[in-house]
Amino acid sequence: MSNPLEDPDDDWWNSPVNRRESIWLGIAGAWSLGIFTWMAGFTQFGDQNPIGTTYDVDPDRYQERVGEYKDAAEETEDGLVPPNDDVYVGAMRFNWDGLPAVLEAGREYDIHLGAYDVQHGFSVRPEENLNKQINLQVFPGSEWVIPMTFDEPGTYHVVCNEFCGQGHRTMHGRFTVVEG
Amino acid sequence: MSAIASLFRNDYGADGFRTCSVTGLDIHRSVENYVKLFGLTAVIALAVGGSFAFSVAMTRWEFVGLLDPSSYYTHLSMHAWNLLIFWMVFMEIAVLYVGGPMVLGRKLPLRRLATVGWITMVAGAIGVNASIWLSEAPNEAPLLTAYVPLPVTPWFYGTAIVFLIGATIAAVPFFATIWSETRDSRRTLPLVAFGAFVTGIIAVEAILGGIAAFAYALAWRVDLIASVDPGIYRQLYWIVGHGTQQINLLAMITVWYFLTHVVGGAVVISEKVSRTAFILYLFFINLGAAHHLLVDPGVSAGWRIWNTSYAFYGAAFASMIHAFAIPAGIEAGRRRRGQGGGLFGWLTSAPWKNPVFAATIFSIILFGFLGGITGVVMGQIQVNMTWHNTLATVGHFHATVALGTTLAFFGLVLFVIKTMFRRDFVSDTLATAIPYAYGGAMSVATLMLMYAGILYGVPRRTAEVVRNIPGSEFSFSAAIPIFMIFGVFALLATLSGVLFVVVSVGSLLFGGRLPDGDDGGMLPEGGLHADGGEPVHAVELRGTFALCLIFLGVFVAVYVLNWYLLTQLWAIGA
Numbered sequence: 001m002s003n004p005l006e007d008p009d010d011d012w013w014n015s016p017v018n019r020r021e022s023i024w025l026g027i028a029g030a031w032s033l034g035i036f037t038w039m040a041g042f043t044q045f046g047d048q049n050p051i052g053t054t055y056d057v058d059p060d061r062y063q064e065r066v067g068e069y070k071d072a073a074e075e076t077e078d079g080l081v082p083p084n085d086d087v088y089v090g091a092m093r094f095n096w097d098g099l100p101a102v103l104e105a106g107r108e109y110d111i112h113l114g115a116y117d118v119q120h121g122f123s124v125r126p127e128e129n130l131n132k133q134i135n136l137q138v139f140p141g142s143e144w145v146i147p148m149t150f151d152e153p154g155t156y157h158v159v160c161n162e163f164c165g166q167g168h169r170t171m172h173g174r175f176t177v178v179e180g
Numbered sequence: 181m182s183a184i185a186s187l188f189r190n191d192y193g194a195d196g197f198r199t200c201s202v203t204g205l206d207i208h209r210s211v212e213n214y215v216k217l218f219g220l221t222a223v224i225a226l227a228v229g230g231s232f233a234f235s236v237a238m239t240r241w242e243f244v245g246l247l248d249p250s251s252y253y254t255h256l257s258m259h260a261w262n263l264l265i266f267w268m269v270f271m272e273i274a275v276l277y278v279g280g281p282m283v284l285g286r287k288l289p290l291r292r293l294a295t296v297g298w299i300t301m302v303a304g305a306i307g308v309n310a311s312i313w314l315s316e317a318p319n320e321a322p323l324l325t326a327y328v329p330l331p332v333t334p335w336f337y338g339t340a341i342v343f344l345i346g347a348t349i350a351a352v353p354f355f356a357t358i359w360s361e362t363r364d365s366r367r368t369l370p371l372v373a374f375g376a377f378v379t380g381i382i383a384v385e386a387i388l389g390g391i392a393a394f395a396y397a398l399a400w401r402v403d404l405i406a407s408v409d410p411g412i413y414r415q416l417y418w419i420v421g422h423g424t425q426q427i428n429l430l431a432m433i434t435v436w437y438f439l440t441h442v443v444g445g446a447v448v449i450s451e452k453v454s455r456t457a458f459i460l461y462l463f464f465i466n467l468g469a470a471h472h473l474l475v476d477p478g479v480s481a482g483w484r485i486w487n488t489s490y491a492f493y494g495a496a497f498a499s500m501i502h503a504f505a506i507p508a509g510i511e512a513g514r515r516r517r518g519q520g521g522g523l524f525g526w527l528t529s530a531p532w533k534n535p536v537f538a539a540t541i542f543s544i545i546l547f548g549f550l551g552g553i554t555g556v557v558m559g560q561i562q563v564n565m566t567w568h569n570t571l572a573t574v575g576h577f578h579a580t581v582a583l584g585t586t587l588a589f590f591g592l593v594l595f596v597i598k599t600m601f602r603r604d605f606v607s608d609t610l611a612t613a614i615p616y617a618y619g620g621a622m623s624v625a626t627l628m629l630m631y632a633g634i635l636y637g638v639p640r641r642t643a644e645v646v647r648n649i650p651g652s653e654f655s656f657s658a659a660i661p662i663f664m665i666f667g668v669f670a671l672l673a674t675l676s677g678v679l680f681v682v683v684s685v686g687s688l689l690f691g692g693r694l695p696d697g698d699d700g701g702m703l704p705e706g707g708l709h710a711d712g713g714e715p716v717h718a719v720e721l722r723g724t725f726a727l728c729l730i731f732l733g734v735f736v737a738v739y740v741l742n743w744y745l746l747t748q749l750w751a752i753g754a
Contacts, residue, residue, distance in 0.1 A: 002371075002447055002448040002449075002451055002716065003370075003441055003447055003448060003708075003709070004370060004371035004372045004437040004438060004441050004446075004448050005203060005205065005283050005370050005371075005372055005438070005441065005442075006370050007367060007368050007369070007370055008368055008370070008371070008448075008451040012368065012451040012452060013451075013452050015450065015451065015452065015717065016717040017450045017452065017453055017717060018449055018450065018508070018512075018716065018717045018718075018719065018721055019717075020508075020720075020721045020722070020724070020725040021449060021450060021453060021504055021505070021508060021721065023725070024500075024504045024725065024728055025453070025501065027732065028497055028500035028501065028504075029497060031500075031732065031735070032492065032493035032494075032496055032497045032500075033492060033493070035489075035493065035556070035560070035739065036489050036492050036493055039485060039489065039560045039561060039562065040485055042562055043481055043485070043561075043562075046562060046747070047747070047751040047752070048562055048565065048746050048747065048749050048751065048752045048753065049481070049561070049562055049752065049753035049754070050474065050475045050561060050562065050564070050565050050752070050753055051481045051753040051754050052477070052753060052754055053754070054477040054478040108751070113477070117329070118327070118329050118330040119327050119329075119330065119410050121568075121569050121639070123569070123570075123637070123639060125637050127654070130635070130636045130637050130656065130658055130659070131634065131635045131636065131637065131745060132745075132748055132749050132750075133566060133570075133637035134565045134566060134749060134752060135475060135565060135566070135567075135568040135569050135570065136475045136565070136568075137475050137476045137477065137568070138477075139410045139411060139476070139477055139478070140329065140410065141409065141410065141411075142410075142411065142477040142478050143477075144477035144478075146752065146753055146754075147751075147752070147753065147754055148750060148751065148752050148753075149750055149751040150750045151750050151751070152750070157654045159639060159645065159649070159654075160639075161568075161569040161570065161639035161640070161641070161642075162327070162569055162641070163253065163320075163323055163327075163330070163641040163642075164330065165320050165330065166249050166250060166253070166320070167249075168249075168641070168642055169249065169642045169643055169644055169645055169649060169650065170649065170650045170651050170652070172649055172651065172652040172654060174654075
């Protein structure tokens, strides 16, 4: 008999394994491989992947780019209408530069995410359904381009979900998605 | 002072050894005293961090709204560092000394280093606390992570490095014991010592990463380097940030094997399988640091998938092995003694009134069902988009460390009070109540955090958002009912933590001294070692198998539910 406070018997490696433990090893192993395969496969066939292209960019340069984008965009009561499929969002203490914005449902946009000062969290959800929400990390020094297609019209709220300083909780922005 | 000095007194033989009336181990005075020293220090950190649990929870419960943002983040930082780091790491050094020299029946070598390590750790811990508390604008509270380039006082990074160096020094006597035991002989370490050894290696890896991360940030804060890269800092930081949680996991599992044996009569059903699981941890578990980088820019999808899955879920597989092996050890041990028939009789007839046993079992169940499952689910790169930095994440790690590790360590501290301090509990009823009250209340609080995060997307690390977001008409007010439940149970969990500290400290100061040879009610029915019975591999482990199938069913359900919620979202990503 084996106890965990004593050296095991000399032939411990060759002691038979209980039948039910062997079966459990098989089940657990199969489940492990199964969820790996699903996760890896979903990057190929799935529609929700936190995958995009990242570019190194100086934070000041990124702020200029967001400025140029804002100049080119059309200003409306509900926010900026992007001039093309690129949407720029600049995170700063304690504001989302470039928001609010007006987007069309069913149209794929390239969302550009970057920060001017410290790390922030880009967290988006539709107003009526809070359990539909996503969260992406935003860095100063990186421009992350992630495609997104909003399929339902409505108001989408953006909050910061990475601690960025005392005013962190006030950092709020908005997308208004209209019928395309 | 004499009361404190008497805590370190026991009846040792002329050679400094005594035989433990519960475990039968030969224990040297030196090991025992250092285990007590590190354990007592851990309980002080628990009391400090636990009092901040009150102010943090009562702020997030916006119905009370205790603190302003200006103090909330400071309190949150104190809560995180004292509980997640100091309470855990001081306990873990004690676990290493138990798992090494105590189990092996040796003196503690290099005792001067152990003392230097303890002093350095205490200095680092006091320094971190002071740097957080005295931090002034423009510096921000560090929280646990101190993400650059948010300005955090350089004193914080400096003192955190001091603490990590102290922990490394304190671990040296443990490694020296293992080295001298195995160097010349072909000795195979007992399973508990082996688990402690793997824990120690993982700890050193984590600490090296932590020193690198904090040194990098410190160099930037004192202008040795002009700029700092947030992505590189996060990679380095999470070697220690997640690595310390892996230490907690391995230390907890080692304690599970230890305590289920000594108070529950458990046996090892397969040395081969359990040791292989520890080896899988050794190779793969630290890859899990990538869990925190799944929605970061600049890391490739392949890198994230490989690492977050610990290479094809090698470490999750290992945890599922322990999830079977440990309850099966109890089932086999008790069935062989004829204790309990039917499917679950071995479990229902177990010593549930012994708080050490109850704390250990609740730790196993709650860690697995609440912490383990959510950890794997949220660690899938796509699902992580819906969990990252929401309160659901906070729910996950309260399930792993506040339920799993803390309950196991509660059990260990209560065990040490009986067997090493040789004190009776001031009240058996109150002692028995601890795991039930704390496990129950903290489970509900933890579940509410998960619901608030997943079903309402409430962010973590913020002083108020549920009832009001200043300057905005939007809020998360739909989650108010969840927070009403959370608040009440968080309060109860905090009070249960107070109960633990009161019973522990009260027993040390006022508990009657146990006579020599008295087991203090710790030993399982029929003693530690039952003779005879059928071989372990032939015992019908039906109960454990059924429990594991239930576990798998819950795992599958939570997995499917999370993926369902994810696929309801708009299209994201390339």
